[in-house]
Amino acid sequence: MPNTCRLETIPRLLNGFGIAFVVALACGPAARAACPRKGTLGTSRVMEVDAVSFPRVGLKEFRHTLPLRDHEVVLTFDDGPWPPTTPKVLKTLAKQCVLATFFLIGKPASEHPTLVRRIAAEGHSIGDHTWTHFDLSHMPQSNAFKEIDDGIAAVEWALHGTATTTPSTPFFRFPGFLTTPATLELLRSRGIVVFGADLWANDWDPLTPKAELRLLIWRLRVARKGIILLHDAEHRTAVILPAFLRYLRDHHYHVVHLVPTGPAVDFDGVP
Template identity: 40%
Template sequence: MRCFKLLLLAGILCLPPALAAAGECGPEALGTARILEVPFAQGPVGRASYGRTLPLERGEVVLTFDDGPLPRRTNAVLAALKAECVKATFFVIGTMVAQFPETLRRTAAEGHTIATHTWSHRYLNRIRSETVRRDQINGGLAAARTVLADDAAPSLSPFFRFPGLGHGAALDRYAAAQRLVPFSIDVDGDDWKRIAPAAVMARVLKRLDAAGRGIILLHDIQPRTVAILPDLLRQLKARGYRVVHVVPAQGDTQAALAALDAPRAKPIRLALDRLGTRMAALRVAARPPASFVEEAPLVLRSGLFEEAPEAPPSRDQSRSGGEVRVALIADAAPGGPAPRAGWSGFVVIGTAPQAAGFRAVAAASGPPPR
């Protein structure tokens, strides 16, 4: 009951432990143990950069994926997560979002948290231009907002990760002014290095065992990650680790979007404009067609069908009240009179019974008899 009240009053998701595993995948799946709300006041997190991390219990991990979306590999990562009922956080690149918006929308639709990772993955701590830094930070968020501007928007978060984890006091201050929550890491899988998939698996597990908990960094665009992820999730389950899904506090995402500085660089602006046009077209195409309302009965061409001279219609399913009228009419008899009035407004559906049917005038050898 308390969870239900929180959901209604604050919009906070509240799930009992391992609900996903028990409800969808069964107890053998890893599942998502709990959902952790991370408010803006929490500040930067991740021991690799800030010396502190999320308030996780021993054995709890947060899965994060950087640098996507990239359709084939991101979709494979999503499939592996879905098979184990696990929710993760994806730090996406603006240029990748602009190329593959449908993949981002799928990621959001499957309940994962969407965070940002700059416009084009430039190492901001190596750039002197404040304008370039700002465009990089804001461009990534602007791209994600453009794609997730409707029903997928609840998945968008103000979580942000500096490329290469490169940050500094000035960058952290600007991120705070933009109402962003910088996310560093606690465990690096090194999946971006040229090492074997087995080496990635070994490093993740060894470092996680040493830390006991924390934020794990992987990359959904890397083939090594795609190769090891199903087995890695099973290993986490076997070793007793529990997955925590991080989500923003209510209102924090909107605050970050309100503070967003429109990128100034012309290439980024043009790319965002094209993305906006593309998304608008996709939404129009996906819009369900308006329900058809027949304003008047359908009128068939005069003489299209011939009516029997004397016998009444063998079946009359005509209905009033503006609904479509249906009638089955017996075959015409040779030498009969002209069709009676009143049969010009009907629609024929289905097949006539064996004892009665239709004979198209166009198929007759001569003019209809009189």
């Protein structure tokens, strides 16, 4: 499956912006990232995801995951935005023309809105990861719901200047993957996809960069595909990311970019 200079789908981005804005984006940074320069890993295809078809995904937590082909991976990053490291991650992804999904914590998103907007402007999808990253399974239900709502509102404010609890991209990941029936039902009722993961690098542990990279590659060799969890707030992950993307390129892996389901628009001849 070769890399392609045709975006399969372009998501609906914001209510009220219309087709002209979508076309402008398709011919801008996001489209260029999906069309790799020679020698880069690139982004092979775009997959639309919604809560009807994929309510909960990630085999480490749930029974089902995304229907990826052999040697296809989805890159996801948690716990940003974090100014010391997130820009380094973004630079590495841009250099390899790779698009990813960032699950942002609301409080730092409200403190660094320019960085949040940069993530979106470079074509990445932005999901939510609560307001403070507390364990939602060990707090009163009303507090857990507020953590979810406040996190979404902060990210929406950073992106669009409006603190709504309806996310532009209805993707959510629980801190520590710690859920309750009530919080899962809340997200299901709102049409928000809950993400787990298929594999990860344990980059929250005190590993050396070399050990983290070796562990991640070993797990990928076993799984052969999947949703990969990394943390853009971790310095070690920012350090190993260039080498990991080169590994993916050299071993013929393909990156799949996730977007919410929306009207499909095809573009030929994207530069």
